[in-house]
Amino acid sequence: xxxxxxxxxxxxxxxxxxxxxxxxxxxxxxRPGEKLDExxxxxxxxxxxxxxxxxxxxxSAIGLVERRPNRGAIVAVVTQEHLASMFESMAELxxxxxxxxxxxxxxxxxRSLEIEHQASARLVQLGAEEDYEYFNTEFHARLYRGxxxxxxxxxxxxxxxxxxxxRRAQFMLPGRLAKSWQEHDAIVTAIMRGDGNAAGKxxxxxxxxxxxxxxxxAVGDQARAAPRHQ
Amino acid sequence: xxxxxxxxxxxxxxxxxxxxxxxxxxxxxxRPGEKLDExxxxxxxxxxxxxxxxxxxxxSAIGLVERRPNRGAIVAVVTQEHLASMFESMAELxxxxxxxxxxxxxxxxxRSLEIEHQASARLVQLGAEEDYEYFNTEFHARLYRGxxxxxxxxxxxxxxxxxxxxRRAQFMLPGRLAKSWQEHDAIVTAIMRGDGNAAGKxxxxxxxxxxxxxxxxAVGDQARAAPRHQ
DNA sequence: GAGGCAAAAAGTGCATGCAATTGCCTCCCG
DNA sequence: CGGGAGGCAATTGCATGCACTTTTTGCCTC
Numbered sequence: 001x002x003x004x005x006x007x008x009x010x011x012x013x014x015x016x017x018x019x020x021x022x023x024x025x026x027x028x029x030x031r032p033g034e035k036l037d038e039x040x041x042x043x044x045x046x047x048x049x050x051x052x053x054x055x056x057x058x059x060s061a062i063g064l065v066e067r068r069p070n071r072g073a074i075v076a077v078v079t080q081e082h083l084a085s086m087f088e089s090m091a092e093l094x095x096x097x098x099x100x101x102x103x104x105x106x107x108x109x110x111r112s113l114e115i116e117h118q119a120s121a122r123l124v125q126l127g128a129e130e131d132y133e134y135f136n137t138e139f140h141a142r143l144y145r146g147x148x149x150x151x152x153x154x155x156x157x158x159x160x161x162x163x164x165x166x167r168r169a170q171f172m173l174p175g176r177l178a179k180s181w182q183e184h185d186a187i188v189t190a191i192m193r194g195d196g197n198a199a200g201k202x203x204x205x206x207x208x209x210x211x212x213x214x215x216x217x218a219v220g221d222q223a224r225a226a227p228r229h230q
Numbered sequence: 231x232x233x234x235x236x237x238x239x240x241x242x243x244x245x246x247x248x249x250x251x252x253x254x255x256x257x258x259x260x261r262p263g264e265k266l267d268e269x270x271x272x273x274x275x276x277x278x279x280x281x282x283x284x285x286x287x288x289x290s291a292i293g294l295v296e297r298r299p300n301r302g303a304i305v306a307v308v309t310q311e312h313l314a315s316m317f318e319s320m321a322e323l324x325x326x327x328x329x330x331x332x333x334x335x336x337x338x339x340x341r342s343l344e345i346e347h348q349a350s351a352r353l354v355q356l357g358a359e360e361d362y363e364y365f366n367t368e369f370h371a372r373l374y375r376g377x378x379x380x381x382x383x384x385x386x387x388x389x390x391x392x393x394x395x396x397r398r399a400q401f402m403l404p405g406r407l408a409k410s411w412q413e414h415d416a417i418v419t420a421i422m423r424g425d426g427n428a429a430g431k432x433x434x435x436x437x438x439x440x441x442x443x444x445x446x447x448a449v450g451d452q453a454r455a456a457p458r459h460q
Numbered sequence: 461g462a463g464g465c466a467a468a469a470a471g472t473g474c475a476t477g478c479a480a481t482t483g484c485c486t487c488c489c490g
Numbered sequence: 491c492g493g494g495a496g497g498c499a500a501t502t503g504c505a506t507g508c509a510c511t512t513t514t515t516g517c518c519t520c
Contacts, residue, residue: 061291
């Protein structure tokens with residue numbers, strides 16, 4: 001039975017599973033504490049248990065699932081407290097990235113940062129939330145790269161990915177788009193001035209606001225979740 | 231059908247492999263860039279390829295090995311640059327922990343921090359490097375816990391463990407012991423005052439100095455460096 | 461002689477099967 | 491009637507085998 005894979009998008013097979021399972025976890029389809037037995041998952045994704053095991057290993061490495069030896073894996077229980085700690089960490093990490101960016105970005109990086117930032121103003125006027133979300137991701141990625149520190153980059157990207165599920169609906173809030181742009185503007189301005197402290201503070205405030213806005217949605221998702229048969 | 235396991239100490243089988251391989255890596259027995267093919271490792275440890283794969287997965291998660299899809303795994307190449315970035319990250323993380331500790335430590339935590347710190351002064355007078363090293367680890371752990379932020383705690387501990395091999399000989403330097411204690415003293419004083427900014431700055435300076443002192447020892451290992459994959 | 465293409469060899473990725481450990485249910489004894 | 495020990499079922503952990511990707515080597519052509 002080695003024909004076509006049934007779950008298809010692109011990339012490595014097990015990588016797809018990681019994304020798929022992680023999606024199911026963060027969307028609440030799989031609830032925290034729920035048991036993840038390998039056989040069911042293998043059947044569900046039409047693969048063998050081997051890639052399932054590897055996927056569970058990776059998911060446990062990034063903290064989405066918890067593995068007990070010989071006792072199976074469960075969806076990691078992210079307490080409200082731990083979630084808050086991750087948002088706070090994110091704010092600190094972004095602050096570091098912004099500060100370093102202000103001090104270290106090359107002229108080319110500064111230029112493209114400002115150009116893209118200015119270009120995104122149109123998206124705000126149009127209210128193009130999807131497009132702005134894409135730009136927003138790239139904007140923050142520029143900050144992470146601009147810090148010119150590989151390890152901080154890794155930690156920041158990983159933390160951000162872990163927080164991604166809880167940050168989804170942030171731009172749904174009315175007026176959030178424009179506020180986000182203004183906060184970005186404060187960061188960019190500080191970076192262009194080379195003012196690391198101001199850039200760091202602006203970034204921290206920016207992320208803190210996003211965290212508070214997103215926390216609301218996190219609570220709702222955690223409260224109730226879809227029941228599963230089987 | 232291979233009878234008893236040959237490598238046995240205690241714990242899970244694959245966990246032993248992780249420790250064994252990680253030991254070989256940090257001791258330099260396996261050099262950066264060296265190819266780790268699963269078959270050889272399986273034969274070497276007298277297990278099948280399956281636990282080897284899982285072990286490699288975990289090692290890649292903690293950054294000790296690098297896995298290329300369909301192209302095997304190699305011992306992670308820690309360039310001088312990347313090492314510097316980790317030390318810099320460590321300084322920033324410790325600064326955050328110290329700042330938060332100054333703001334959030336309970337009175338009990340503050341008290342025991344200062345008591346232990348004062349007690350360690352004796353170790354400096356005696357020149358007990360081993361004992362001081364043990365205390366030093368505990369001192370920093372107190373700072374990490376005192377930040378009252380689970381995620382920052384995780385990142386800091388992980389970064390510190392990744393840096394451990396490069397920080398070994400730091401107290402060999404003459405006078406380092408006394409300087410370390412004085413730097414600790416500055417951190418403790420700031421924390422007791424509740425001055426987060428001062429505590430953060432003192433911690434950052436402290437770790438930065440350690441980083442510079444340790445970097446010297448790391449140079450020898452980095453004779454040749456393979457190109458990194460962006 | 462050099463460069464490119466193709467085929468074989470090597471090595472990874474996944475599937476399947478078997479052994480071992482865990483949790484639970486039942487039955488026996490106090 | 492309650493508690494504990496033993497057996498049974500279910501699930502994890504590991505071994506082995508096959509398919510696909512990558513790399514290397516040899517041959518052919520220019």
